[in-house]
Amino acid sequence: MYHIIINPVSRSGRGLQIWKNQVEPMLRRENVPYRHYFSERAGDTTRIARELSSRTTDVLSLVILGGDGTVNEALQGLEDTSNVVLGYIPTGSSNDLARDLKIPTNPTEALDLILHSGNPLPMDLGTVFYPDGETRRFAVSCGIGFDAAVCEEALHSGIKKVMNRLGLGKLTYLGIALRQLFAARAVSGKLTMDGRDPVDIGNMLFTACMLHRYEGGGFMFAPQADANDGILDMCAVGDLPKPLILFALPTAFRGKHFRFRGVNPYRAACLTIETSQPLWVHTDGEVTRKSRRICVTCEKDAIRIMR
Numbered sequence: 463m464y465h466i467i468i469n470p471v472s473r474s475g476r477g478l479q480i481w482k483n484q485v486e487p488m489l490r491r492e493n494v495p496y497r498h499y500f501s502e503r504a505g506d507t508t509r510i511a512r513e514l515s516s517r518t519t520d521v522l523s524l525v526i527l528g529g530d531g532t533v534n535e536a537l538q539g540l541e542d543t544s545n546v547v548l549g550y551i552p553t554g555s556s557n558d559l560a561r562d563l564k565i566p567t568n569p570t571e572a573l574d575l576i577l578h579s580g581n582p583l584p585m586d587l588g589t590v591f592y593p594d595g596e597t598r599r600f601a602v603s604c605g606i607g608f609d610a611a612v613c614e615e616a617l618h619s620g621i622k623k624v625m626n627r628l629g630l631g632k633l634t635y636l637g638i639a640l641r642q643l644f645a646a647r648a649v650s651g652k653l654t655m656d657g658r659d660p661v662d663i664g665n666m667l668f669t670a671c672m673l674h675r676y677e678g679g680g681f682m683f684a685p686q687a688d689a690n691d692g693i694l695d696m697c698a699v700g701d702l703p704k705p706l707i708l709f710a711l712p713t714a715f716r717g718k719h720f721r722f723r724g725v726n727p728y729r730a731a732c733l734t735i736e737t738s739q740p741l742w743v744h745t746d747g748e749v750t751r752k753s754r755r756i757c758v759t760c761e762k763d764a765i766r767i768m769r
Contacts, residue, residue, distance in 0.1 A: 464489075464496040464549070464576075465514050467507055467536060469528030473553040480553055481527060484569045494577060496525075507532055511539030515546070522546045525576060527569075529554015530602055534746035537599040543587060543765040549576035550767065555679065556747060559602050562674035562689070563769045576768045584763035586673050586689050590745055591757040600745035601765075603677040603684075604758060606735055607649070607668030608699070610742035611642045612678075614749040639711075643667075643704060650738045651700065655730035663700040663726075667707065669735055670697045671758045675717070677747070684727070685717035692762030696728040732759045 466485075470478035481498070489496050501507040507528075514522055524546055526533050533550060540546055551572040552560035559565070566572045588600045598604075615638045651666030663669065670677060672684035672695045684695035702710065702724030710722040719725050740752035 464494060464523045464525050466496055466498040466525040466527060467501060467510055467532070468498060469501050469507070469526075469532045469553070472528040472532065474555075477527060477553050480551075480569050485527065485551065485573055488570055488573055492577065501528070501532065501535075505535075507535035508539040511536040512541070513539075515539060515541045518545075520545070523549070525549035525551065527551040527553055530556055530559050530746045531748045533559060533601055534599070534748045537587065537601060540599075543599075546765055547582045548585075548765055548767045550769075551576070556677075558674060558676040558679065559746075561676050561680065562602075562687075563767070565769055579768045582766035582768045584690060585765055585767045586692060587761050587764035588671065588673055588694060588745075589759050589761065590743065591759070592751070592753055593755055596751075598745045598748075598750070600673070602674050602746045603670055603672045604743065604745045604756075605668055605670040605677070606737065606743045606753070606756060607651075607666060607741045608639075608642060608646055609668045609670055609678060610744035610749055611646070612639050613744045613747045614742045615642065617749060643707060646704075647739075649741065651698070652736045653696070653698065653728065653733055654736075655696075655728060655733040657732075661698075661728070663698050665702075666698070666700040666737065667702065668699055671695075671733070672697065673760065681711075681714040682717035683714055683719070686727075690763065692760055693729050693731055694733065694758060694760045696730070696733070698726050698728060700724055732757070734758075 468481050499510045551569050552567050590598045590604050648665045651663035653661045670683045672687045673689045675682050675684050675687045683697040687695040710719050713719045720727055734757045736755045740754045742752050
């Protein structure tokens with residue numbers, strides 16, 4: 463039995479039609495047993511995943527039709543990911559999880575992969591720990607600083623919805639990124655990795671902690687990342703003049719950004735990031751709060767995914 467959570471407003475509001483016109487008819491043609499659930503408002507995906515997880519004693523075959531953020535919301539509700547097999551039909555705006563796992567963005571091709579992929583493969587998950595005890599899992603990446611601030615503004619931008627309908631959503635992120643870049647104030651950061659001596663990041667713009675190679679719609683911030691090695695790959699940006707950042711960031715689409723002084727890679731299974739003032743934090747592009755201190759860990763082979 464497949465349990466399918468659908469974000470009907472994904473892919474610029476076409477998620478519902480993708481379900482009705484492409485995915486559900488294919489399930490019926492192939493006589494596949496399934497139950498489906500619609501995420502209508504904030505918190506629904508987490509609630510549905512929690513209910514499914516709490517009442518399933520056997521393996522839970524969970525399929526997400528939505529974006530990376532929908533997957534992230536589902537992860538927050540899963541009590542035990544070790545008995546979950548995850549399927550993903552990517553209908554988001556970034557689809558970085560699908561990009562790295564080579565999951566087709568065509569919905570019927572993605573569903574065909576889920577139904578006929580054979581044995582699911584293990585995948586690492588990350589967790590962010592806040593000082594007050596709150597935690598959030600992530601499947602792709604987490605970040606603190608500039609990248610999270612861009613996500614936070616985009617999530618509340620009315621312009622983004624309009625641009626998405628026109629197929630120009632990435633221009634929204636570009637405009638927000640430029641504004642956030644020049645509005646950002648100098649913040650010092652400190653990374654403590656696997657109990658080693660701290661590394662100071664002067665004028666820290668952001669630090670991204672990556673399980674996969676991509677975030678933000680195709681930025682290859684971690685060219686060497688492997689989602690099966692139990693290690694987080696970091697991209698820490700600091701002490702880089704803002705005009706130079708305009709040249710450095712586009713090179714990240716090809717993973718060439720580490721040639722710039724002030725853009726540094728690190729690797730660790732566990733790290734703590736401390737900053738001189740509270741900064742926005744994202745998990746898979748979802749932003750819920752600011753913090754001056756986070757601990758980030760990687761759990762090896764925490765979930766299985768159909769790919």
